[in-house]
Amino acid sequence: MDVITTPAAAPLLANHPAVRHVIVYDKRGRDNGPLGFWRLVRRIRASAYTDAYLAQGSSRSGLLAAIGGVKRRVGFDTSAGSFWYTERSRYRREQHHAERLWRLAVGHDVASGSSAAIRPRLYPGEVERAAVAALIRHAPDDGAPMLALAPGSIWGTKRWPYFAALAARLSPLYRLVVVGAASDRPLADEIAKAAGPERVLDATGQLSLLASAELIGRCAAIVTNDSAPLHLASAVGTPTVALFGPTVPAFGFGPLAPRNAIAEFAGLPCRPCDSHGPMSCPLGHFSCMVDLDVQHVFDAVISVTAA
Numbered sequence: 394m395d396v397i398t399t400p401a402a403a404p405l406l407a408n409h410p411a412v413r414h415v416i417v418y419d420k421r422g423r424d425n426g427p428l429g430f431w432r433l434v435r436r437i438r439a440s441a442y443t444d445a446y447l448a449q450g451s452s453r454s455g456l457l458a459a460i461g462g463v464k465r466r467v468g469f470d471t472s473a474g475s476f477w478y479t480e481r482s483r484y485r486r487e488q489h490h491a492e493r494l495w496r497l498a499v500g501h502d503v504a505s506g507s508s509a510a511i512r513p514r515l516y517p518g519e520v521e522r523a524a525v526a527a528l529i530r531h532a533p534d535d536g537a538p539m540l541a542l543a544p545g546s547i548w549g550t551k552r553w554p555y556f557a558a559l560a561a562r563l564s565p566l567y568r569l570v571v572v573g574a575a576s577d578r579p580l581a582d583e584i585a586k587a588a589g590p591e592r593v594l595d596a597t598g599q600l601s602l603l604a605s606a607e608l609i610g611r612c613a614a615i616v617t618n619d620s621a622p623l624h625l626a627s628a629v630g631t632p633t634v635a636l637f638g639p640t641v642p643a644f645g646f647g648p649l650a651p652r653n654a655i656a657e658f659a660g661l662p663c664r665p666c667d668s669h670g671p672m673s674c675p676l677g678h679f680s681c682m683v684d685l686d687v688q689h690v691f692d693a694v695i696s697v698t699a700a
Protein backbone atom coordinates (compact mmCIF):
# COMPACT_ATOMS: atom_id res chain seq x y z
CA MET A 394 0.00 0.00 0.00
CA ASP A 395 1.19 3.52 -0.79
CA VAL A 396 -0.01 6.53 1.21
CA ILE A 397 -0.19 10.16 0.11
CA THR A 398 -0.02 12.48 3.09
CA THR A 399 1.18 15.81 4.46
CA PRO A 400 4.76 16.58 5.51
CA ALA A 401 3.61 16.69 9.15
CA ALA A 402 1.93 13.26 9.10
CA ALA A 403 4.41 11.39 6.89
CA PRO A 404 7.00 10.56 9.61
CA LEU A 405 4.29 8.79 11.63
CA LEU A 406 4.17 6.07 8.98
CA ALA A 407 7.84 5.16 9.27
CA ASN A 408 8.45 1.41 9.77
CA HIS A 409 4.79 0.55 9.12
CA PRO A 410 4.81 -3.00 7.78
CA ALA A 411 1.75 -2.41 5.55
CA VAL A 412 3.09 0.74 3.88
CA ARG A 413 5.33 0.42 0.81
CA HIS A 414 5.83 4.10 -0.10
CA VAL A 415 4.88 7.31 1.71
CA ILE A 416 4.29 10.04 -0.87
CA VAL A 417 4.53 13.49 0.68
CA TYR A 418 2.32 16.15 -0.85
CA ASP A 419 3.39 19.54 0.47
CA LYS A 420 0.59 21.67 -0.90
CA ARG A 421 1.61 24.69 1.20
CA GLY A 422 5.30 24.39 0.35
CA ARG A 423 7.24 22.87 -2.49
CA ASP A 424 4.15 21.37 -4.17
CA ASN A 425 2.17 24.59 -3.95
CA GLY A 426 0.02 25.54 -6.94
CA PRO A 427 -1.01 23.79 -10.18
CA LEU A 428 2.53 22.69 -11.06
CA GLY A 429 2.97 20.80 -7.80
CA PHE A 430 -0.45 19.22 -8.21
CA TRP A 431 0.37 18.19 -11.78
CA ARG A 432 3.65 16.60 -10.67
CA LEU A 433 1.68 14.45 -8.26
CA VAL A 434 -0.88 13.54 -10.95
CA ARG A 435 1.93 12.32 -13.19
CA ARG A 436 3.37 10.24 -10.37
CA ILE A 437 -0.04 8.67 -9.69
CA ARG A 438 -0.49 7.89 -13.37
CA ALA A 439 2.96 6.34 -13.60
CA SER A 440 2.17 4.08 -10.66
CA ALA A 441 -1.00 2.77 -12.36
CA TYR A 442 -2.95 2.35 -9.13
CA THR A 443 -6.24 0.46 -9.48
CA ASP A 444 -7.82 1.51 -6.16
CA ALA A 445 -7.78 4.68 -4.08
CA TYR A 446 -9.23 5.04 -0.57
CA LEU A 447 -9.98 8.72 -0.03
CA ALA A 448 -10.50 8.99 3.70
CA GLN A 449 -9.36 12.60 3.79
CA GLY A 450 -12.32 13.57 1.63
CA SER A 451 -11.33 16.83 -0.06
CA SER A 452 -12.32 17.71 -3.62
CA ARG A 453 -8.64 18.02 -4.43
CA SER A 454 -7.83 14.43 -3.44
CA GLY A 455 -10.87 13.12 -5.33
CA LEU A 456 -9.85 15.03 -8.44
CA LEU A 457 -6.26 13.82 -8.04
CA ALA A 458 -7.35 10.16 -8.04
CA ALA A 459 -9.73 10.68 -10.96
CA ILE A 460 -7.33 12.42 -13.32
CA GLY A 461 -4.53 10.21 -12.02
CA GLY A 462 -6.37 7.37 -13.76
CA VAL A 463 -7.36 5.37 -10.66
CA LYS A 464 -10.39 3.33 -11.72
CA ARG A 465 -11.87 2.54 -8.30
CA ARG A 466 -12.19 5.53 -5.98
CA VAL A 467 -13.77 4.93 -2.58
CA GLY A 468 -14.69 7.65 -0.10
CA PHE A 469 -17.32 8.75 2.39
CA ASP A 470 -20.72 9.85 1.08
CA THR A 471 -20.53 13.07 3.10
CA SER A 472 -17.13 14.16 1.75
CA ALA A 473 -16.64 17.33 -0.25
CA GLY A 474 -14.92 15.25 -2.93
CA SER A 475 -17.66 12.60 -3.24
CA PHE A 476 -18.51 13.75 -6.75
CA TRP A 477 -15.28 12.09 -7.90
CA TYR A 478 -15.86 8.73 -6.19
CA THR A 479 -16.94 5.54 -7.92
CA GLU A 480 -18.05 4.03 -4.56
CA ARG A 481 -19.45 5.89 -1.56
CA SER A 482 -19.26 4.46 1.95
CA ARG A 483 -21.91 5.70 4.37
CA TYR A 484 -20.39 8.00 6.99
CA ARG A 485 -22.02 6.59 10.11
CA ARG A 486 -22.01 9.29 12.74
CA GLU A 487 -22.66 6.85 15.58
CA GLN A 488 -19.43 4.92 14.92
CA HIS A 489 -15.90 5.51 16.09
CA HIS A 490 -13.89 7.02 13.25
CA ALA A 491 -11.64 3.97 13.21
CA GLU A 492 -14.73 1.86 12.50
CA ARG A 493 -15.74 4.24 9.72
CA LEU A 494 -12.29 3.86 8.18
CA TRP A 495 -12.47 0.09 8.50
CA ARG A 496 -15.81 0.13 6.67
CA LEU A 497 -14.37 2.40 3.99
CA ALA A 498 -11.48 0.04 3.35
CA VAL A 499 -13.12 -3.35 3.82
CA GLY A 500 -16.69 -2.64 2.71
CA HIS A 501 -18.45 -3.90 5.84
CA ASP A 502 -18.52 -3.22 9.57
CA VAL A 503 -15.95 -4.78 11.85
CA ALA A 504 -17.37 -7.88 13.56
CA SER A 505 -18.80 -7.07 16.96
CA GLY A 506 -16.48 -7.93 19.80
CA SER A 507 -13.34 -7.44 17.71
CA SER A 508 -12.70 -3.82 18.54
CA ALA A 509 -8.96 -4.55 18.84
CA ALA A 510 -8.93 -4.85 15.04
CA ILE A 511 -9.75 -1.17 14.57
CA ARG A 512 -7.18 0.17 17.01
CA PRO A 513 -4.61 2.21 15.07
CA ARG A 514 -0.97 1.10 15.25
CA LEU A 515 2.32 2.97 15.06
CA TYR A 516 5.79 1.47 14.77
CA PRO A 517 8.50 3.54 16.45
CA GLY A 518 11.92 2.28 15.38
CA GLU A 519 15.54 2.54 16.41
CA VAL A 520 15.66 6.29 15.76
CA GLU A 521 12.73 6.93 18.06
CA ARG A 522 13.99 4.56 20.77
CA ALA A 523 17.35 6.32 20.72
CA ALA A 524 15.73 9.76 20.96
CA VAL A 525 13.68 8.71 23.98
CA ALA A 526 16.63 7.01 25.63
CA ALA A 527 18.69 10.20 25.23
CA LEU A 528 15.90 12.28 26.73
CA ILE A 529 15.30 10.18 29.81
CA ARG A 530 18.96 9.25 30.43
CA HIS A 531 19.59 12.19 32.73
CA ALA A 532 16.15 12.34 34.37
CA PRO A 533 16.01 11.27 38.02
CA ASP A 534 14.86 7.65 38.32
CA ASP A 535 13.74 6.33 41.70
CA GLY A 536 12.13 3.27 40.12
CA ALA A 537 8.59 4.69 40.18
CA PRO A 538 6.60 4.10 36.96
CA MET A 539 6.34 6.94 34.47
CA LEU A 540 3.00 8.59 33.77
CA ALA A 541 2.47 10.97 30.84
CA LEU A 542 0.54 14.22 31.01
CA ALA A 543 -0.58 15.96 27.80
CA PRO A 544 -1.93 19.33 28.92
CA GLY A 545 -1.98 21.12 25.56
CA SER A 546 -4.31 21.57 22.64
CA ILE A 547 -4.42 24.12 19.87
CA TRP A 548 -8.08 24.71 20.84
CA GLY A 549 -8.30 26.81 24.00
CA THR A 550 -11.43 25.21 25.42
CA LYS A 551 -10.03 21.70 25.08
CA ARG A 552 -7.37 22.48 27.68
CA TRP A 553 -8.32 21.20 31.13
CA PRO A 554 -7.02 23.86 33.55
CA TYR A 555 -5.99 21.61 36.47
CA PHE A 556 -3.07 19.56 35.16
CA ALA A 557 -0.70 21.19 37.66
CA ALA A 558 -2.97 20.33 40.60
CA LEU A 559 -3.35 16.77 39.32
CA ALA A 560 0.44 16.48 38.98
CA ALA A 561 0.83 17.44 42.65
CA ARG A 562 -1.50 14.55 43.58
CA LEU A 563 0.22 12.06 41.27
CA SER A 564 3.86 12.89 41.91
CA PRO A 565 4.23 10.72 45.06
CA LEU A 566 3.18 7.73 42.92
CA TYR A 567 4.72 8.41 39.52
CA ARG A 568 7.55 10.08 37.69
CA LEU A 569 5.68 12.50 35.47
CA VAL A 570 6.47 13.16 31.82
CA VAL A 571 4.91 16.12 30.03
CA VAL A 572 4.39 15.54 26.31
CA GLY A 573 3.33 18.05 23.69
CA ALA A 574 4.54 20.74 21.34
CA ALA A 575 7.15 23.39 22.15
CA SER A 576 4.28 25.84 22.68
CA ASP A 577 3.14 23.70 25.63
CA ARG A 578 6.32 24.44 27.59
CA PRO A 579 4.66 27.03 29.89
CA LEU A 580 2.15 24.33 30.88
CA ALA A 581 5.03 21.95 31.59
CA ASP A 582 6.66 24.65 33.74
CA GLU A 583 3.46 25.02 35.79
CA ILE A 584 3.34 21.26 36.27
CA ALA A 585 7.00 21.10 37.37
CA LYS A 586 6.40 23.94 39.82
CA ALA A 587 3.41 22.17 41.37
CA ALA A 588 4.84 18.64 41.48
CA GLY A 589 8.51 19.42 42.06
CA PRO A 590 10.99 19.67 39.18
CA GLU A 591 12.76 16.47 40.28
CA ARG A 592 9.52 14.52 39.63
CA VAL A 593 8.79 15.98 36.19
CA LEU A 594 10.47 15.40 32.84
CA ASP A 595 9.56 18.05 30.28
CA ALA A 596 9.48 16.41 26.83
CA THR A 597 7.52 19.20 25.15
CA GLY A 598 8.94 20.17 21.78
CA GLN A 599 11.78 17.67 22.08
CA LEU A 600 10.50 14.63 20.22
CA SER A 601 8.92 13.84 16.87
CA LEU A 602 5.35 12.56 16.96
CA LEU A 603 6.57 8.99 16.46
CA ALA A 604 9.16 9.34 19.24
CA SER A 605 6.44 10.82 21.45
CA ALA A 606 4.45 7.64 20.78
CA GLU A 607 7.49 5.62 21.85
CA LEU A 608 7.73 7.63 25.08
CA ILE A 609 4.00 7.35 25.78
CA GLY A 610 4.29 3.62 25.14
CA ARG A 611 6.78 3.36 28.03
CA CYS A 612 4.36 5.01 30.48
CA ALA A 613 1.96 3.31 32.85
CA ALA A 614 -0.80 5.65 31.70
CA ILE A 615 -1.49 9.02 30.11
CA VAL A 616 -3.85 11.82 31.07
CA THR A 617 -4.68 13.81 27.97
CA ASN A 618 -7.08 16.35 26.56
CA ASP A 619 -8.99 15.48 23.39
CA SER A 620 -5.89 16.01 21.25
CA ALA A 621 -3.14 14.19 19.34
CA PRO A 622 -1.50 12.39 22.33
CA LEU A 623 -4.83 10.62 22.96
CA HIS A 624 -4.50 8.97 19.56
CA LEU A 625 -0.80 8.23 19.98
CA ALA A 626 -1.68 6.45 23.23
CA SER A 627 -4.39 4.44 21.47
CA ALA A 628 -1.85 3.38 18.84
CA VAL A 629 0.68 2.14 21.40
CA GLY A 630 -1.91 0.76 23.84
CA THR A 631 -1.11 2.94 26.84
CA PRO A 632 -3.93 3.12 29.43
CA THR A 633 -5.63 6.45 28.85
CA VAL A 634 -7.66 8.98 30.82
CA ALA A 635 -9.20 11.25 28.19
CA LEU A 636 -10.61 14.63 29.22
CA PHE A 637 -13.51 15.91 27.15
CA GLY A 638 -14.95 19.42 27.53
CA PRO A 639 -16.58 21.16 24.55
CA THR A 640 -16.35 18.00 22.45
CA VAL A 641 -17.69 14.51 23.17
CA PRO A 642 -16.41 10.98 22.46
CA ALA A 643 -19.55 10.38 20.40
CA PHE A 644 -17.97 12.44 17.61
CA GLY A 645 -15.98 9.27 16.97
CA PHE A 646 -12.54 10.18 18.26
CA GLY A 647 -12.45 8.71 21.75
CA PRO A 648 -9.62 6.57 23.15
CA LEU A 649 -9.11 3.02 21.88
CA ALA A 650 -6.39 1.88 24.26
CA PRO A 651 -7.43 -1.43 25.84
CA ARG A 652 -7.80 0.27 29.23
CA ASN A 653 -9.27 3.75 29.09
CA ALA A 654 -11.58 6.10 30.93
CA ILE A 655 -13.43 9.22 29.85
CA ALA A 656 -13.51 12.16 32.25
CA GLU A 657 -16.24 14.64 31.33
CA PHE A 658 -19.08 16.74 32.75
CA ALA A 659 -21.86 14.53 31.43
CA GLY A 660 -25.25 16.17 31.29
CA LEU A 661 -24.06 19.75 30.87
CA PRO A 662 -26.67 21.05 28.42
CA CYS A 663 -24.30 23.19 26.33
CA ARG A 664 -22.06 20.19 25.47
CA PRO A 665 -20.93 19.68 22.80
CA CYS A 666 -20.72 23.26 21.57
CA ASP A 667 -18.33 22.85 18.65
CA SER A 668 -16.84 20.12 16.49
CA HIS A 669 -13.29 21.15 17.49
CA GLY A 670 -13.65 23.31 20.60
CA PRO A 671 -13.72 27.10 20.39
CA MET A 672 -10.76 29.14 21.62
CA SER A 673 -12.88 30.50 24.48
CA CYS A 674 -16.20 29.49 26.02
CA PRO A 675 -19.02 31.23 24.12
CA LEU A 676 -21.09 31.27 27.35
CA GLY A 677 -18.25 32.57 29.50
CA HIS A 678 -18.51 30.04 32.37
CA PHE A 679 -16.40 27.22 30.81
CA SER A 680 -18.16 24.77 33.11
CA CYS A 681 -17.35 21.77 30.93
CA MET A 682 -13.74 22.00 32.08
CA VAL A 683 -13.59 24.10 35.25
CA ASP A 684 -16.18 21.88 36.94
CA LEU A 685 -14.30 18.71 36.03
CA ASP A 686 -12.49 18.30 39.32
CA VAL A 687 -9.07 16.88 40.11
CA GLN A 688 -10.37 14.10 42.36
CA HIS A 689 -12.51 12.75 39.53
CA VAL A 690 -9.53 12.61 37.17
CA PHE A 691 -7.23 11.20 39.86
CA ASP A 692 -9.72 8.38 40.50
CA ALA A 693 -9.83 7.69 36.76
CA VAL A 694 -6.03 7.33 36.71
CA ILE A 695 -6.21 4.86 39.57
CA SER A 696 -8.91 2.88 37.75
CA VAL A 697 -7.00 2.54 34.44
CA THR A 698 -3.75 1.63 36.17
CA ALA A 699 -5.26 -0.97 38.50
CA ALA A 700 -4.08 -4.43 37.52
Ligand code: SF4
Pocket residue numbers: 550638639640663664665666667673674675676677678679680681682
Ligand atom coordinates in the same frame (compact mmCIF):
# COMPACT_ATOMS: atom_id res chain seq x y z
S1 SF4 B 1 -20.36 26.43 25.85
FE1 SF4 B 1 -20.39 24.72 27.28
S2 SF4 B 1 -19.33 23.08 26.17
FE2 SF4 B 1 -18.81 24.99 25.12
S3 SF4 B 1 -16.90 25.69 26.08
FE3 SF4 B 1 -18.58 26.65 27.20
S4 SF4 B 1 -19.00 25.28 28.93
FE4 SF4 B 1 -17.80 24.14 27.41
